[in-house]
Amino acid sequence: MTTGAPLLALEQVEVTYHRVITAVQGVTLKVARGQIVALLGTNGAGKTTTLRAISGFLGLDDARVTEGAVAYRGERIENRPPHEITARGIVLVPERDKVFPNLSVAENLVANVPRGAPRADLAYELFPKLAELRGREAGYLSGGERQMLALGAAIACGPELLLVDELSLGLAPVVVQDLAKRLQEIRDRLGITILLVEQNAPVALGIADWGYVMENGRVVLDGDAARLGAHQDIREFYLGQSSGERRSYREVKQYRRSRRWYG
Amino acid sequence: MRGAVAAQPRGNHRRGLSIQLAVNIAVLASIYALIGCGYVLIYRTSRVLNLAHGELMMVAAYLLLATASLFSGHPLAAFAASALLGLVVGAAVYLVLMRKMTGERVLAAVLATVALGILLRGIVVLVWSAQQQYPGQALGWSNPALALPGGARISAAAAALVLTTAAAYAGLFAFLRYTRWGIRMRAAGQNPLLAAQRGIRLHGVYALAWGLSTFTGGLAGMLIALDAGLEQTMVVIGLKAFPAALVGGLDSLVGAIAGALIVAAAEVLLIHYVNPLLADVVPFLVLIAMLLARPWGLFGTREELDRV
Numbered sequence: 001m002t003t004g005a006p007l008l009a010l011e012q013v014e015v016t017y018h019r020v021i022t023a024v025q026g027v028t029l030k031v032a033r034g035q036i037v038a039l040l041g042t043n044g045a046g047k048t049t050t051l052r053a054i055s056g057f058l059g060l061d062d063a064r065v066t067e068g069a070v071a072y073r074g075e076r077i078e079n080r081p082p083h084e085i086t087a088r089g090i091v092l093v094p095e096r097d098k099v100f101p102n103l104s105v106a107e108n109l110v111a112n113v114p115r116g117a118p119r120a121d122l123a124y125e126l127f128p129k130l131a132e133l134r135g136r137e138a139g140y141l142s143g144g145e146r147q148m149l150a151l152g153a154a155i156a157c158g159p160e161l162l163l164v165d166e167l168s169l170g171l172a173p174v175v176v177q178d179l180a181k182r183l184q185e186i187r188d189r190l191g192i193t194i195l196l197v198e199q200n201a202p203v204a205l206g207i208a209d210w211g212y213v214m215e216n217g218r219v220v221l222d223g224d225a226a227r228l229g230a231h232q233d234i235r236e237f238y239l240g241q242s243s244g245e246r247r248s249y250r251e252v253k254q255y256r257r258s259r260r261w262y263g
Numbered sequence: 264m265r266g267a268v269a270a271q272p273r274g275n276h277r278r279g280l281s282i283q284l285a286v287n288i289a290v291l292a293s294i295y296a297l298i299g300c301g302y303v304l305i306y307r308t309s310r311v312l313n314l315a316h317g318e319l320m321m322v323a324a325y326l327l328l329a330t331a332s333l334f335s336g337h338p339l340a341a342f343a344a345s346a347l348l349g350l351v352v353g354a355a356v357y358l359v360l361m362r363k364m365t366g367e368r369v370l371a372a373v374l375a376t377v378a379l380g381i382l383l384r385g386i387v388v389l390v391w392s393a394q395q396q397y398p399g400q401a402l403g404w405s406n407p408a409l410a411l412p413g414g415a416r417i418s419a420a421a422a423a424l425v426l427t428t429a430a431a432y433a434g435l436f437a438f439l440r441y442t443r444w445g446i447r448m449r450a451a452g453q454n455p456l457l458a459a460q461r462g463i464r465l466h467g468v469y470a471l472a473w474g475l476s477t478f479t480g481g482l483a484g485m486l487i488a489l490d491a492g493l494e495q496t497m498v499v500i501g502l503k504a505f506p507a508a509l510v511g512g513l514d515s516l517v518g519a520i521a522g523a524l525i526v527a528a529a530e531v532l533l534i535h536y537v538n539p540l541l542a543d544v545v546p547f548l549v550l551i552a553m554l555l556a557r558p559w560g561l562f563g564t565r566e567e568l569d570r571v
């Protein structure tokens with residue numbers, strides 16, 4: 001990992017839902033400027049919760065960061081309202097409900113409160129397909145088009161750090177490959193740092209510089225993306241390339257050992 | 264309102280009568296539509312039923328008495344100032360009282376509006392007494408009856424009300440469709456979390472909805488007061504507009520117009536052909552009929568009722 005102060009740093013973060021349900025615990029992770037960082041893990045591992053801890057909760061979520069710190073450019077931002085986080089330059093592409101279904105594509109882009117000048121044109125430039133669909137109600141878009149609109153709208157907010165939750169959810173492999181390329185383009189051309197949550201480890205590790213693996217609300221493993229992709233546990237659990245018996249996800253000890261081994 | 268609706272047809276000529284009834288329906292529907300859009304604006308942006316809408320409308324109408332003495336000799340300025348005060352009062356009510364309720368259960372927010380309504384009624388009696396007042400006189404405006412083709416008549420204030428309703432709806436449609444803040448308001452109504460994540464300040468949007476709602480309600484209240492005088496019973500008119508908004512589906516402005524027409528037509532026709540005493544119950548009868556006939560149609564099909 002690059003040295004110097006990271007753009008985003010989570011330090012021993014704990015998130016509690018409804019005052020009693022602890023969803024993630026002791027999560028520590030860093031995102032350096034200009035990197036693409038992948039956050040992997042199975043269903044319910046706490047990936048979405050971790051992203052929400054960064055992007056902010058609303059009162060009606062009844063969720064809070066109850067321990068630890070989220071620092072963005074050295075400033076504490078945990079438990080700030082979402083619009084304020086967006087104004088600071090962190091924009092989330094959520095897992096579900098990522099567009100306003102009864103607004104047209106163009107209106108979805110206009111609804112943003114961008115940092116600085118409005119950048120709807122940037123969304124059309126990145127995803128020319130959106131320009132053709134301008135007048136279409138977002139609720140009628142296909143899954144791929146909807147993901148493009150969500151990414152485009154997030155980019156039009158003018159982020160420095162883009163949080164993407166489940167880029168590949170419900171999308172055909174070719175579409176996922178294409179969107180992954182766009183993410184790289186977004187990072188390379190616009191200099192936007194990306195934290196990417198994925199179930200699809202090969203796709204995420206294929207474009208990421210660094211990866212974290214979550215299990216049961218904790219980070220159990222992290223490392224260089226290329227090395228992680230080659231790691232035996234990852235291959236077995238997330239790439240499905242098991243040699244013989246599949247081991248239980250609960251074998252956290254195995255992870256702990258691996259984690260020490262990686263340092 | 265009574266003045267406008269009960270305007271007597273000239274002669275017993277059938278055609279004249281039906282034209283007069285149509286005019287009365289149009290006036291009453293305008294009243295319900297202008298008041299009803301306030302319920303719709305707040306409901307569709309924040310999923311809260313504002314049961315203090317009638318009281319807020321009444322407060323805005325009473326403010327006309329204050330601005331009339333403040334701007335004596337400039338009735339239009341007094342009228343405009345009172346309307347703008349309505350906007351400010353609505354936004355202030357949100358920011359001071361309802362803001363705390365955002366994210367609470369919808370029921371808590373609705374109960375808060377009920378309490379607010381009772382409080383406002385008390386304040387109005389304390390400040391302006393329970394006597395009937397005539398802001399039209401204070402402004403120096405007379406309210407002549409205008410003759411319409413076909414022998415029907417309409418009071419000047421009622422005609423102004425119909426035109427104001429048309430202008431208010433045109434303005435609201437344009438605002439919601441073509442302006443940034445209007446589009447943000449629709450976005451916040453569809454998905455408040457996503458709206459906040461796109462940088463939209465929810466409190467700002469909700470305050471705007473409350474402001475616009477009280478502004479349009481206040482216009483209705485002031486014009487009704489110019490036509491028929493002002494007293495605390497105005498709250499009942501505000502309440503009767505609620506079924507109109509509900510019948511049309513609370514989250515749609517077009518629905519509010521349709522609902523207002525249905526309720527107004529039922530009310531005018533039943534008053535005329537059956538019994539004038541029915542006036543105050545008709546909207547609620549229509550509401551019950553509607554609930555029995557197609558309860559699913561009331562709130563549109565795409566959204567659930569229990570989202571904040």
Ligand SMILES: Nc1ncnc2c1ncn2[C@@H]1O[C@H](COP(=O)(O)OP(=O)(O)OP(=O)(O)O)[C@@H](O)[C@H]1O
Binds near residue numbers: 044046
């Ligand atoms: N609103 C909520 N209220 C209570 N518990 C919640 C809430 N949201 C998430 N959780 C719990 O927090 C844990 C982590 O959930 P989270 O959605 O962060 O997982 P995830 O890694 O994103 O899973 P997936 O891959 O299925 O999206 C789960 O046990 C889940 O049940």
Ligand SMILES: [Mg+2]
Binds near residue numbers: 047048049095165
């Ligand atoms: Mg998730």
